[in-house]
Amino acid sequence: MLGPTTTYDEILSCARSLLIEGGYNGFSYADIAKVVGIRNASIHHHFPSKSDLVRTLVARYREEAEAGIAALERQVADPADQLRAYIGYWEACIADASAPFCVCALLASQIPVLPEEVALEVRAHFRALSAWLTSVLERGARQGGLHLTDTAKAEAEAFMASVHGAMLSARAYGDPRMFGVITRPLLERLTARG
Template sequence: MNKLSDTADLILACTRKLIVGGGYNGFSYADIAEVVGIRKPSIHHHFPTKVDLVTALLAQYRQEAEAGFQGLQSAIADPLDQLRAYIQYWSTCISDASAPFCVCALLASELPALPGEVALAVRAHFRFLSAWVTSVLDRGVQQGTISLQYPARVEAEAFMATVHGAMLSARAYGEADMFAAIMQPLLERMAVKR
């Protein structure tokens, strides 16, 4: 993705918040114009259609996730600790409301009603996330820090479903701590007992 202008970055940041707050159909260019303080034609200049806007947001979101996972793998050797750091990232985001819900998870709940290009980008993010979690679990098993009952791919999907479900529970209860309360036992079950 090419470097975006400051205005395009502001539009994308606003779009992210609006999607997390109300989903794909919960906002319009008029909402963005009001929040960012620009006119709708300026938004159309950067993102001609809502599909263009949301697919650009999802491409940015994916790049951020890729960079985050690379950073985790560079900074933390133990695969179980990488999963802990991933969980801590979301726990912090939920607690401080900086990113209280995964944009792709929220959009996945709207998948049947999403335009095709947006749905493809959401599915691609889930495949990417599944591949990363699977690789972390595989490495943890090989290094003897993670114990699995089922194949890594199955466990990765269960892990992702639990993360996204824990986000939903934290939101439903209005209790940020609910996320960690759900995720901690899962991590403990995966850890090899020493």
């Protein structure tokens, strides 16, 4: 059961929304203070610097993603269905605007301007997601439900890039349906009978 939201959690939640809207340099502590209704000093008490705040935000995001993947692994046995569920999760988040963009994908596009400790967290997310996708694709190919045209690792990287690119296209076109337009053929190719 979740306890009451703390100021710490409110700051992270607000920062996450602002980050998705405008990127790393698109918000300040003053913006957060205004939304949360606290003073800048209160934010500095919890997060001495913006890099501390965003590093913590990305670390929490990674924990949430890992917990979501673990739940998916427990609830869905078939590798093809796991890929469908993963894409379905993002399709729903983009459609209802609850999480219209992967925080780490957004930050990856800004790595040249990110503090190193934030960039390290972002890279760790990509490595973990790639490792999971690789394992799903390997399992699916072994079981015969997924048909790979390259190594599982290369397919995982292409799958991840396609999903993140589909998020970008949906945002660029202002049309959440673009995500499915791009990801559906990807799943169809992987699950097609050879």
